[in-house]
Amino acid sequence: MANILIVDDDPNNCSLLAQHLEKCKHSTTSCYSGLDACKEARKSRFHLIFMDIHMPGIDGLETIKRLRAQGYSGKIVVVTADPSSANARQSTKVGGDGFLAKPIQVNICDIVQQFIG
Secondary structure, eight states, X not given: OOEEEEEOSOHHHHHHHHHHHHHTTOEEEEESSHHHHHHHHHHSOXXXXXXXXXXXXXXXXXXXXXXXXXXXXXXXXXEESOOXXXXXXXXXXXXXXXXXXXXXXXXXHHHHHHHHO
């Protein structure tokens, strides 16, 4: 079982992803901004973070930079409705480990297994 942080400014997206992850017996925490994600990552140990890119305030890419700067070394998977190759390259450049397009068309349990073993 993994402890997973879901970061998306749309609570419905967080809820849907959390439901799928909980079916796989993972525990989830959701937050709706990059700043909240940085706070949560300081408070709890997460094995994996699912990160939206387009959010108000600091976006997902900036959030990844900040998480890495504050010492988060776990895996971060970007999940976005804008799956351009430029976004994929940029997410890797700032410290992301994977990239998924919304709506997620793969088995999320398999994705977790792939990233955290």
